Amino acid sequence: MHKIAVLPGDGIGKEIVPVAVEVIKAIAKKYSHEFEFKEALIGGAAYDETGHPLPDETLELCKDSDAVLLGAVGGEKWDSLPVHLRPEVGALLPLRKELGLYANLRPVRVFPVLADASTLKPEVVADLDMLVVRELTGGLYFGEKKKEEIESGYRVIDTLVYTTQEIDRVIRLAFELAKNRKKKLTSVDKANVLETSRHWRERATALADEYPEVELNHMYVDNCAMQFVRWPKQFDVVVTENMFGDILTDLAAQLTGSIGMLPSASIGGKVILYEPIHGSAPDIAGKDIANPLATVLSAALMLRVSFNMGEEAQVIESAVTEVLNEGYRTADIMQDGMKQVGTKEMGELVLKKIL
Numbered sequence: 001m002h003k004i005a006v007l008p009g010d011g012i013g014k015e016i017v018p019v020a021v022e023v024i025k026a027i028a029k030k031y032s033h034e035f036e037f038k039e040a041l042i043g044g045a046a047y048d049e050t051g052h053p054l055p056d057e058t059l060e061l062c063k064d065s066d067a068v069l070l071g072a073v074g075g076e077k078w079d080s081l082p083v084h085l086r087p088e089v090g091a092l093l094p095l096r097k098e099l100g101l102y103a104n105l106r107p108v109r110v111f112p113v114l115a116d117a118s119t120l121k122p123e124v125v126a127d128l129d130m131l132v133v134r135e136l137t138g139g140l141y142f143g144e145k146k147k148e149e150i151e152s153g154y155r156v157i158d159t160l161v162y163t164t165q166e167i168d169r170v171i172r173l174a175f176e177l178a179k180n181r182k183k184k185l186t187s188v189d190k191a192n193v194l195e196t197s198r199h200w201r202e203r204a205t206a207l208a209d210e211y212p213e214v215e216l217n218h219m220y221v222d223n224c225a226m227q228f229v230r231w232p233k234q235f236d237v238v239v240t241e242n243m244f245g246d247i248l249t250d251l252a253a254q255l256t257g258s259i260g261m262l263p264s265a266s267i268g269g270k271v272i273l274y275e276p277i278h279g280s281a282p283d284i285a286g287k288d289i290a291n292p293l294a295t296v297l298s299a300a301l302m303l304r305v306s307f308n309m310g311e312e313a314q315v316i317e318s319a320v321t322e323v324l325n326e327g328y329r330t331a332d333i334m335q336d337g338m339k340q341v342g343t344k345e346m347g348e349l350v351l352k353k354i355l
């Protein structure tokens, strides 16, 4: 029995996560696997119900599961709460920390039929297949924060902190992943300005000695942002610190046509967390128009990585490809001549291909 904690969260999380759960159930039926799904509150929904965005029961459930499927958290309603109670800071960050999830893996693949759904020229993105590894539990998002009143207003401080150990473990992981791909690793930093980046670069260079088969290059983050849109196919595995990774992966998402297509896995501890890379999209929540495919592909990633079910994962990915090949699109990837469907219908189309 594989135990999956299901955390829909807020906004479109409540619409897309059930689609992915149905997909896993269909796989269970087809292959006679047993999964146990236990749902819990997180984010604004949890705050409204319990007064905290990450209730103890939710954390315990996650720790006691084999894998976690998360939708997204956040929304305007909770933006004015004290910072430690806001869904992103009060739920996501401690959840990652508590589960020891120090690396977020974001495969960026362009489905051939979606090459011209990107805002970039099809030849720039067609067949793109890269992997961004983002450090997840250190850096600016976790450093000490301060807001002091001064005569002219406020003095506000965020602190960017990394230890050698935090840097080494994520860079090592990226080298390992690169070893099993095209053996090319780009380490992204801002070593011309930041002390943390200078150490990051030193460590990447030092660790490269342990991986002679992998070609390492360094790139400044500003140049990397430009290279992502100029010629993304020059990259295979990219590793970077938390905030740079946050920004670069949204940029990378757009290469694929829509943020609604990108899955992710956060790893480092016993339990791996899977989630689409997008947020709760309050602007489209409750309208049955969100693209559920990033979450469905996150479920495929879960089967492959957490449960060693490569064939089953492939069945889901092929089902998604077939549905797209037949011309079905959610609004975010809609193109002329295609058939627009909503969240639920997209889910049903994928299910039909699986069963």
Ligand code: NAD
Residues within 6 Å of the ligand: 012, 071, 072, 073, 074, 075, 076, 088, 092, 259, 260, 261, 275, 277, 278, 279, 280, 281, 282, 283, 284, 289, 290, 291, 292, 294, 332
């Ligand atoms: P967002 O990713 O929610 O939305 C950005 C844009 O992409 C919006 O126009 C949205 O409609 C669109 N979009 C996102 N997912 C989509 C999907 N599946 N299908 C179709 N379109 C989709 O980012 P945002 O607007 O910056 O943030 C909204 C809220 O989500 C905020 O509260 C933010 O803090 C939170 N957030 C949460 C997470 C998370 O839970 N991991 C990540 C990012 C943002």
